[in-house]
Amino acid sequence: MSDPETFRGSCMCGSVTYEFDGALDGVVCCHCTQCRKQTGHHFATVEADKNRFRLTNDSSLTWYQASPIARRGFCNNCGSSLFWDMFDAPKIDILAGSVDGSLGVGVKAHVHVSEKGDYYELAGDAAHFPKGRKG
């Protein structure tokens, strides 16, 4: 667990930017079919409290609602995947690769492993969950 600090990030073209304050406790990789389709591989996200998360430029941010429970934020100019926003959750998931600089944490969990592609293996000793974190 790192000390609370301010992280900043953006999409590839820079027309969506954000910042959040917090202490990261690890990266979660989601291997569900939706995350695989959206990214072309799998999701890797960190969590931020929604009340400590700020969009600093959202001029090309588009939300796509792929399921009843959440929406996915991406840049409609460069196509970068940025956010997974579960409507009833206090936290927003942010694509780890969009955060600038060092995160200071590693992968802590793989979720929806039952849907992962057969062309890659999961390295390291992070926890595996067949479904979501509670599944």
Ligand SMILES: [Zn+2]
């Ligand atoms: Zn962009």
Ligand SMILES: [Zn+2]
């Ligand atoms: Zn997923």
